[in-house]
Amino acid sequence: MELNDINPNVLSVKPSSMREFDHEISDDPQIVKLTLGEPNFNVPEHIKQAAMDAIKDNHSHYPYFWGYPELREAAAKYYQDKFGYHYGADQIVVTVGATEGVADVIETLFKPGEAVILPSPAYPLYDASISLHGLEQVRVDTSKTDYILTPEAVQKAIDDNPGLKVRGLILTDPNNPTGVAYTEDQLKALVPVLKENHIWVISDEIYGELTYGQKHYTLSKWLPDQTVIVNGLSKSHAMTGWRLGFVFGPSGFIDEIAKVHQFTVTTPTSIIQYAGIEAMKHGQNDAEPMRQAYEKRRDFVAKEMTEAGFDVVHPGGAFYVFAKIPASLNMDSWTFAKTLAKEYHIGLFAGAAFGDDECIRISYAASDEALTAAMKAIKQMVADKSVVSDK
Amino acid sequence: MELNDINPNVLSVKPSSMREFDHEISDDPQIVKLTLGEPNFNVPEHIKQAAMDAIKDNHSHYPYFWGYPELREAAAKYYQDKFGYHYGADQIVVTVGATEGVADVIETLFKPGEAVILPSPAYPLYDASISLHGLEQVRVDTSKTDYILTPEAVQKAIDDNPGLKVRGLILTDPNNPTGVAYTEDQLKALVPVLKENHIWVISDEIYGELTYGQKHYTLSKWLPDQTVIVNGLSKSHAMTGWRLGFVFGPSGFIDEIAKVHQFTVTTPTSIIQYAGIEAMKHGQNDAEPMRQAYEKRRDFVAKEMTEAGFDVVHPGGAFYVFAKIPASLNMDSWTFAKTLAKEYHIGLFAGAAFGDDECIRISYAASDEALTAAMKAIKQMVADKSVVSDK
Incomplete structure (x- = not known):
């Protein structure tokens, strides 16, 4: 056919x-x-061991689709201690790596035809996911501002596209591909323009533990009601192929994305979730x-x-x-x-x-x-x- | 917000x-x-051992997003031997269980507003996935025909809905929730009406190895260009929580769904794919x-x-x-x-x-x-x- x-x-x-x-x-x-x-x-040895133990102990049945409660509790604490995230276990959904997180968030938040701001250069996954969901993208060149997105650039992206309903922004911090990490002031500067224009921010913080000579900040601290964080263990615990991620967001939003997640993958692999519990409880220094x-x-x-x-x-x-x-x-x-x-x-x-x-x-x-x-x-x-x- | x-x-x-x-x-x-x-x-012991070996051997890096070639080769042979599937390794994408397969197929094939026939009663995942993708569903009650979908019922579903563009059918065989398994004749009877009306069939065969006193047949044998099979190891190898599935389809289609898959999950867990290789190579009798x-x-x-x-x-x-x-x-x-x-x-x-x-x-x-x-x-x-x- x-x-x-x-x-x-x-x-x-x-x-x-x-x-x-x-x-x-x-x-x-x-x-x-x-x-x-x-x-x-x-993958650190203690996490490998936890995964092998989970296999031996026959944890091969369906986890609850939000992810094991123990994993979500542990993740809530881990990221609060690391970066000051303020999410409870019931504001977390466990995903098949950060990729599923990004795809699910985009599917949940936006309607076909709406537009998302994409600071450029950008990781190509976002571009593809925006197109797959029938959305428009507004690329904002950051190369003239040291690869940092400025509030002026956000406002200009909106003003220059009066025909588009701009409802989202994807922020990757620390950044792929540039390696740039935002300072506290650079993030705070973005808050007013995002609030004023009711822009949802997808904050991809997968590299949050890998900063050099500076601390990682999360935009969610100043923009809690409009930020959805995507994170996971791929980079912090060298678990790329194991596929374990998290989405953190406001309660009402999390209830909605949980449905998309459930009907997209059911849940990530049970034994990898057990490995995740070990990573979140005892892998703070990994x-x-x-x-x-x-x-x-x-x-x-x-x-x-x-x-x-x-x-x-x-x-x-x-x-x-x-x-x-x-x-x-x-x-x-x-x-x-x-x-x-x-x-x-x-x-x-x-x-x-x-x-x-x-x-x-x-x-x-x-x-x-x-x-x-x-x-x-x-x-x-x-x-x-x-x-x-x-x- | x-x-x-x-x-x-x-x-x-x-x-x-x-x-x-x-x-x-x-x-x-x-x-x-x-x-x-x-x-x-x-999960059978030899498969658990393969997963543990993969952990020990540090197979924690990104698999190629279609799935490991060795797994796709082994799956091609396994399902050919079991059910007469005719798909090569390059016509298979490895998914996060059958759920991701169903979601990806629906996203790939249909445009918002188009309609899919759903024989009823039906597993609720289909219903949700159809709605999430903005599609219409035409429910066909099968309770009066021993829970078997008949060609007359397919034609009637199309004729009764002249305002809908009916482009798909979801067939679950053996069936969840009824347990009914189609005979060869019952499947062959559906072929002409599906061909004539250019209906894509999503053939969910996850229970294919669990039939009692009758053989499992695949509609793809008689309708290869319009059938996409969703299958996996959840039921045949008791691997529900491990999340490993396959989509089999015509080559051009598989190239398209591979993109949806990649930008939805990247790939299923590497070590579970190694477990899958063992299941496909040595788990024929599991x-x-x-x-x-x-x-x-x-x-x-x-x-x-x-x-x-x-x-x-x-x-x-x-x-x-x-x-x-x-x-x-x-x-x-x-x-x-x-x-x-x-x-x-x-x-x-x-x-x-x-x-x-x-x-x-x-x-x-x-x-x-x-x-x-x-x-x-x-x-x-x-x-x-x-x-x-x-x-």
């Missing part, structure tokens, strides 16, 4: 160019990958050794990339360096990424995947050896491929 | 009355539950001892319920008995279920949850002791509560 009559929102969305590129280059046995946001650490290692790698990569001629935004969090390709290379971002992969066996992502074709994104959640090899290769490529300037 | 401006499709959907009722009655320490479709068996036990329980429950005065449809598959409440009780189905739970400490589901208020559903995926206690209590309740007939 013809497929041209299926959901046009689905037809219009492209598969993630990032995942496809990552999958493609994985065929190269020599490839060193700095592509996916994939910690090179393993992220710290990783954070320290990431910080060293960040310093190394930022320094090396600057030396190689790239403009690097200061990354205060997450584990990415977002770097502007030297003009001497005269290359767009996919050409850079593909050339580097093909000829130098180093994988990283084109900025175009995030909406900025002048930059590339390096994930430094990789081994020191991989990073050293990558920096050497990138310097070599700059030397090999730079064209002589006419000036 | 007010919630009246959020997605009206979400506001209109009720949380599953089944899950809420099950959760409520779980507070009663004496309760014996025949509610959820939840095997009382444990369901058989369970099936034999279920068959004995089915015989017992059907006999006892008939003796108690209930009309019982012959259940050829799944693990449910759907039984009509004796007229002498003069009770609707929720009154029956709530009275039985409160006064007799036995939990089962009201038929109303499935669209039939004259019946109740018993899950016999429970221990022999639980079933014996339940049958005794139900007989007692009939004796206690029957009203004297006026006749």
Whole structure:
């Protein structure tokens, strides 16, 4: 049967160019990958043990669809202690990673045709999820304001689009792909314009435990009734493939998203939820050794990339360096990424995947050896491929 | 912020009355539950071991979003051998249980406003998923045709609704809640009307390995270009809470649903996918001892319920008995279920949850002791509560 009559929102969305590129280059046995946001650490042993115990103890039956009460209680306390979240267990739904959180929040809050502000560059998942749900997006270029969204930019996005009903904003803090982490003042500055315009904020705080020399703040502190937080254990506990996330939000909203969640996945894997209980109760310090290692790698990569001629935004969090390709290379971002992969066996992502074709994104959640090899290769490529300037 | 401006499709959907009722009655320490479709068996040991090995081996990173190639290869072969499925590994997407499969298929195939035929009684997930996606449903009562959907009923559903664009049908075979399993002839009879009217079929075959005295057939054999199969390991390998499912479909369709899947959950849990590889490669006979036990329980429950005065449809598959409440009780189905739970400490589901208020559903995926206690209590309740007939 013809497929041209299926959901046009689905037809219009492209598969993630990032995942496809990552999958493609994985065929190269020599490839060193700095592509996916994939910690090179393993899940902490005590959490692995809890998951194995749950398997042995036959916890294979349906958890209550909101997530085990014990997990939600533990998560409420964990995030209150970490970041000052103010949510009770009944304001939390346990999701299949942060991805399901983002998808469910978008489905719950918005109606087809409404618009969502997306500070750019942005993680491509948001773009796709907005399109899949039949929404419009208003991209706001943050590159001229050090990749920080300003209240003026929010107001301008609304004023410049009088034909659109702008009802949402997706804020990723710490940011993927730029690594920028918002200060307390930068977040507080956004509050009045968001209140005044009744904008729901999806606050993706998945990198909240990975900040360097600065603290993580949550916008929900100043905008509790309009903020929905997406978080999870993928980055803080190196549990990407295990898929465990949380949505935190106002009570009435949580009742609504719980239905979307239930009818989308029923619940995340029971034994991973047991692992999550262990992480929330006894894994408060699990992220710290990783954070320290990431910080060293960040310093190394930022320094090396600057030396190689790239403009690097200061990354205060997450584990990415977002770097502007030297003009001497005269290359767009996919050409850079593909050339580097093909000829130098180093994988990283084109900025175009995030909406900025002048930059590339390096994930430094990789081994020191991989990073050293990558920096050497990138310097070599700059030397090999730079064209002589006419000036 | 007010919630009246959020997605009206979400506001209109009720949380599953089944899950809420099950959760409520779980507070009663004496309760014996025949509610959820939840095997009382444990995950087979060799599969548990594979999951534990995957944890030990640190398989905690992102699987490719379609699912591990090895799992899709193994699933292709497993289901070909079992039921004659004709799908290659590149026509399979691995999902978070059958629930995500159903949600993703509905999102991929249909546009808001289009209509889907739902043979009734039906598992409430479909109803909710149809509403969440802004679709209309055409309920077709199957109670007068032994709970089998006939081609005449499909044609009538289309003819009676000239204002609706009917583009889909959800077929659950073996059926939940009735336990009815379609014969080869009953499925083949549906093919012409579905072809002629270009109806996509979502064929939920999650209970395919649980049939009694008859074989499971798949509609996809005769309608390959219009059928999408949803299946998984929840029932065949007692892995409900582990959440592993599959969608099988025509190639072009699978490319589209893969995007919806990716942007909804990224991928199911990596270690559960490793467990799935073991189940698909070495667990071909895992369901058989369970099936034999279920068959004995089915015989017992059907006999006892008939003796108690209930009309019982012959259940050829799944693990449910759907039984009509004796007229002498003069009770609707929720009154029956709530009275039985409160006064007799036995939990089962009201038929109303499935669209039939004259019946109740018993899950016999429970221990022999639980079933014996339940049958005794139900007989007692009939004796206690029957009203004297006026006749």
